[in-house]
Amino acid sequence: MIIGACSIELHIFEVHSLKEKRHVIKSILGRLQSRFNISVAEVDKFDVWQSSVIGIACVSNEATHVRSMISSVMNFVDADGRVEITNHEIEIL
Known part of the structure; x- marks a missing residue:
């Protein structure tokens, strides 16, 4: 079993509040989860309104598939x- 984990730090454009940030991040997380069937969550910078860190994880039996x-x-x-x-x-891993 091969596990791939990735953290992605993002700068979010044109948001002026945490509410707007949450809307953008929730949209991205939902689209990633439905399109790629991966585990995904916001993992850091919860209170910074123009930055976010999202974490993704996927499992496969081949390292090439995880990298892809x-x-x-x-x-x-x-x-x-x-x-x-x-x-x-x-x-x-």
């Missing part, structure tokens, strides 16, 4: 015009 899945998730998040990826860390 994480790459696809990163591309999907990067294509969202509401946020910018400022940092990410990937760990394959």
